[in-house]
Amino acid sequence: MLGVCGGIAAYKSVQLARDLTLLGATVDVVLTGAARNFVAPLSFEGVTGRGALTDLFSVEGAALHVTLGREADCVCIAPATADFIARAASGRASDLLTTAVVASGAPVVVAPAMNDGMFAHPRTRANLARLDASPRYHRVGPATGLLAAGEGSGPGRMAEPDGIVDAVGRVLGAGGALSGARVVVTGGPTREPLDPVRYLGNRSSGKMGVALARAAWLRGAEVTLVTGPTAVPVPDGVDVVRVETAREMRDAVLAVAADADAAIFAAAVADYRPGAVQPGKIKRSEAGNSLTVELTANPDIAAEAVARMKAGSVSVGFALETDDLVARAKGKLAAKDFDLIVGNRAGQDGAAFEADTNRVTILGRDLEPRELPLMSKFAVAWEIMDLVEERVGG
Secondary structure (H helix, E strand, O other), X not given: OEEEOOOOOHHHHHHHHHHHHHOOOOOOEEEOOOHHHOOOHHHHHHHHOOOOEOOOOOOOOOOHHHHHHHHOOOEEEEEEOHHHHHHHHHOOOOOHHHHHHHHOOOOEEEEEOOOHHHHHOHHHHHHHHHHHOOOOEEEOOOEEEEOOOOOOEEEEEOOOHHHHHHHHHHHHHOOOOOOOOEXXXXXXXXXXXXXXXXXXXXXOOOHHHHHHHHHHHHOOOEEEEEEOOOOOOOOOOOEEEEOOOHHHHHHHHHHHHOOOOXXXXXXXXXXXXXXXXXXXXXXXXXXXXXXXXXXXXXXXXXXXXXXXXXXXXXXXXXXXXXXXHHHHHHHHHHHOOOOEEEEEEOOOOOOOOOOOEEOOEEEEOOXXXXXXXXXXXXXXXXXXXXXXXXXXXO
């Protein structure tokens, strides 16, 4: 059930209804009286194939709110105005939407949307705190950004539809072996400084690490993503630790490894770093036509972290190879004591660095090599999390 309240952000809810429908959900839209001033019921019928509902007492039946509440697997309120939040916090049932919420036992995803002054009001904060304290309510946002025309920028902007869809997905996906589990994911490149201007690095975009973090989060896990520099957006619920160098990543990973139920090492960590970082920019006029840089080995983050993980936890490594993929991946699996390892071959079209897709082979202590076809990195992440979930559950 998608509840739409009266706010300018209601126009985004049409996209939200469409996205949920395209994912296979049956979406019943309930509009408050105020919402009809911003968006028409017909818009929602056009994207969901179902008539939008507006009246508590209507031809659909006097017990419509009861039917809506019983049939809902999840209730999503977007936008959730300050007025709705106040009514929900006090348990009021004054229109079709709030009555259906009270009649339902389904989890409720709330996406607040209002101007920054209303969001900062003490009563609004107290009402949000009451909803946050309830295990039934799950808040997404608000974001900070441009508000309605003439209101400038600040906290109170409704989360974007894709973020709300993910929040609904996490609620619907709860209850599996990863629900409440602590999962650590590493992602992205590391940058090893040579001087104040230059660094040694690689072409990793961080997309695979973010996809893995998102897949684990959608299954109900408490996720920490330790990532090198990346511009890929991360779900709001994922705890992100941003680092630059391999040694910074090591410190961040070891700080959380001992409590992890699963750890996935997808970062493209530089194996070596300059032995000495020059205090000033290296000038070609002084260095001449050749430059020799002495390199020193970086710590093996995965090996150190796996050694600290608790009994029964699951570890997954990645192996990027140019040849003998399966043999080299098997060697790395044994050498670092991983439970699973994901091998991919460098230089393939549409796979590995910077691409949105990947082609991998997954191996394990108890798993023969499983070669996956070319697919999106999120689809690859979902396959990996299937295997992790089986092992955490076992």
